[in-house]
Amino acid sequence: MGRDGGDYAAGAKRPGGFQFAEDTVVMPLNIGTHVDALCHAWYDDRLYSGYLGSTLRSATGASRLGVDKMPPVVTRGVLLDLVRLRGRLLTDGEVITRSDLMKAANASGLHLEPGDAVLIRTGWLEAQKKVSSPSLNSEPGIDLDAAQWLADHDVALVGADNFAVGVLPFADSTVFPVHQRLIRDCGIPLLEGLRLDQLVESGRHTFMFVASALPIAGATGSPLSPVAIL
Amino acid sequence: MGRDGGDYAAGAKRPGGFQFAEDTVVMPLNIGTHVDALCHAWYDDRLYSGYLGSTLRSATGASRLGVDKMPPVVTRGVLLDLVRLRGRLLTDGEVITRSDLMKAANASGLHLEPGDAVLIRTGWLEAQKKVSSPSLNSEPGIDLDAAQWLADHDVALVGADNFAVGVLPFADSTVFPVHQRLIRDCGIPLLEGLRLDQLVESGRHTFMFVASALPIAGATGSPLSPVAIL
Amino acid sequence: MGRDGGDYAAGAKRPGGFQFAEDTVVMPLNIGTHVDALCHAWYDDRLYSGYLGSTLRSATGASRLGVDKMPPVVTRGVLLDLVRLRGRLLTDGEVITRSDLMKAANASGLHLEPGDAVLIRTGWLEAQKKVSSPSLNSEPGIDLDAAQWLADHDVALVGADNFAVGVLPFADSTVFPVHQRLIRDCGIPLLEGLRLDQLVESGRHTFMFVASALPIAGATGSPLSPVAIL
C-alpha cells in the first residue's frame, strides 16, 4: 500500500480530519478471471481479420485488436455444466467433446443461439481448492471439434472455469488448437478462470450476462468481473 | 509486453504454429475509471461501520471493507446532467449544490429512489481533452450538502466524470468532506473518472447500470468498466 | 522490455539509423545479493540509535536509517571460509559458533580488525544449485554468540553466502536474533546472498572490499554487486 492505517497509527497527519489509504498492483493481464483479447493468439503471422503479428510490439503494445478495442458484452449467457452431466468434477486431461456439449445443452433444455456467451463448467477451479500448487500443464477442457461446434453456432464469447478453455495436454502435434480456432480464426474472445459457484447454486442455465474489460491501451487481455444477472 | 509479435519477427519459435502475446501492468488502484472501496477514506481512526483504521496495513492490505468485499452493482442508473442544465461545461472549482441536483433531476423528469446509482456529469473529463497537463487541485463537483441530499435518498452509489466527486478546492477548513460523508458515514462507494459521452449521446437519463470491481484482496479500490444498458 | 530488437524486426522506425532497447524491473529490495539497511530490523519499537519504528511508513518510506543514508563501504575484506574448515558444504540448520569463526580466522592466519568487512562462506548458495525449490525455513549460519564476537571486533559489515546471515531455525524462543543484535543493537549492516565462488578460487582471505548500495530514498535495503579487489 502507498498509504494505510498503519501510517496514521505511526503518527501521520490528518488535515481536516481526513484519512485515506491507497495502493498499487503489479498484474499480468492474462491470469485470474480474465478475457483474452483477439490479439492474444494467432498463427502464420496473421491475427484475426488478417492483421499482421508485427502490429504487436513492446514499445507500443497491440495497435490492432487490443483489449481496449473490445466493447462490453451484454448478451444472453448460457451455462453448459459438464460437472452436473457427469456427476463429478472433471479430471486433468479429460476431454469435453462436441457430443458432451450437446448433451449438457439438452440436459438443460436449451439451444445455442447466435450471440450467446457460453460458459463451460469443468470443475477445474473447484478442484484446485484441494491442491497446494496447481499444475498448469493439464486441465479438463474442450477439444478442437467442440470449439468448432461453438463457433458454428456463432456464439459471441466462450468462457470456462479452467485456465485455457481447451483441454491440456493438447491433441498430438497441436498447440493451443482451441485458441487458434476461436480467437484467431473466428474472432471469439475467451474468458478464463471463471468462478461459477454462485451461478451453479442458483440452478439457472440461462441468464443475462455482462462482461466489460478494462480499456488498457494495446493490451492482450484484461482482468474482469463478469456478472450473471438472474 | 512479456511476449509479442516482435519476438516472432525476431525469430522466436512457434511450436504447433501457435503464436501469442501477453503483458503486465503496474497500476495504482485509485486512478482512471475506478471505484473507491469503503476502506479508502475515513476519520477519527474509524472506518464505515466502526472498523478500526488499523485494519489497513502494508503487509496485509485492508482486512475490512476491501474492494474484494464489494458485490457487483446491478441497479437503476440515473444521470444528473449538470452540463445540459447549465448549457456549458462546468469550470474548475464550480460548486454543484443540492438545488442544482434537484433541478437536474427535474429537468429529466426523474425522482431518486433508494438503491439508485447516481451519475453526475460535470464536464470535467471533456474539458481535459484541451488541457496538456491536468491540475488535480481543482475541479467542479458537489458540495457536502449536495452529498447529504444524495445520502438522504439512500442511493447505492455515486459516480461522476471528475476525479473526486466533490468540488475542489474544498470549503474552508474541510478536506474531502464528500468522501468523509458518503464513504465513511454512509457506506456509499464512489465511482470516479466516468466516461459519460456515449450515455449522453443516447439521450437517456435512466438505465440499467452494471458495475463490478476486480476482487483484489484487501485493496482500496479497483479500476472497472461500468456499463449502462439502454 | 519496453523496446527491443523484436520491435525493429517487426518494422519499427530507426531515425538516423539509431536503434535501442530498454527495460524495467519490479524488484523486492531484500532479496538476491543485497544489503539490509539499518532500518530493516528492530525491536521494542526502536531502531538503531533510538529512532522510532514509526519513522518507517508506507507513504514516506524510512525517514531514518534508509539505505540512501548508507555511504559506500571501502575497507579491508576478510573471508572466513567455513566450508574449507569443515571440508564440506554446511547443511541446513548447522550452527556456526564463535569458536568456529575463530578457527576459520586462525586457519587463514588473520586477525579481525575494527572496520573490517567480514564475509562468511557457509556453502548454502552452492548447495542450492542442486535444489529445485529452495526452502527459506532453514540454512546454515552464525548463532547469536558468534554475532556478538564479530560485533566485539567492531567490524563494519557482516556478509554471508546464505539469505539471512544467522542460522535457521533460530535458537528456542528467539526470532532473527542475529539481525536484532547486529543491525539494531550495533548498527552493522548485513550483506546477504553473496556469490563467493570467484573469491574462493583466488585463494585470498584478505582483500580490498568495495560495496555501494543504490541510494533508493527511504528504502530498507538495496541490491548491489560488491567487489573484492585482489
Added chain:
Amino acid sequence: MGRDGGDYAAGAKRPGGFQFAEDTVVMPLNIGTHVDALCHAWYDDRLYSGYLGSTLRSATGASRLGVDKMPPVVTRGVLLDLVRLRGRLLTDGEVITRSDLMKAANASGLHLEPGDAVLIRTGWLEAQKKVSSPSLNSEPGIDLDAAQWLADHDVALVGADNFAVGVLPFADSTVFPVHQRLIRDCGIPLLEGLRLDQLVESGRHTFMFVASALPIAGATGSPLSPVAIL
C-alpha cells in the same frame, strides 16, 4: 512498502520481539545513475561484435551483451571538468569538442591511458536543481568527434553528469551519434547521471574508480553507485 513501522503501530505481532520492514521498487533500468549495457544501442540490426539485434526479445531479454555479462570495472578514473575549464555550468545544447576535452585534460596535467574510466563534468545535473521539470530534449555534452577522440585512447568507459553523454540536440541528420559510436562501434559502456559533487570537492582529477552493475539477466542497463577511491 510491504511491511513497515506503521504495521506495528497498527498492532502487528512481533514474534520473539522481532520487527522488520521491507519494500519493493518498480524501476526503469536506463534512468538515474546507471550504466548502459552494450546491448542498449545499435544500428543496421547489428550490435557490437556483430550480434544480431534480434537477440533482444521481450520474452527473453538480451541473450547477448546484457548487463549481466558486464564485469565490475576497477580502473583508473579520470575527471575532465568542463565546468572548471569554462568557469560556469554548461548550458543546454552546448557542444563539448575534442579540443575542449584536450584542454580539460591539460588543465589537470593528465594524459588519457588505455583502460581509463573517463568522467565528464558538464554541470547539467547541478543546473537541474533549479529547474522544476527538466527537459530531456537538450543538454550539454560531447559531439561525435570528441567521442572518437576518447575511443582512440581506448578508454574502458565514458561517464558524464548528464543523461545521455552526447550533446542534445544532435548534429543535423544524426540521432544519438555518440551512443552509436561508443556503444555499438567500440564496445564502450556509458555511465549516465553521475553525481560528481563530492569528487569535485576533493579537488582530485585521477583516482581509483569502481563501478559494478547489478547482474540483471538480459537487461539493457543497470542502476549503480560508482565509487571514486581517493
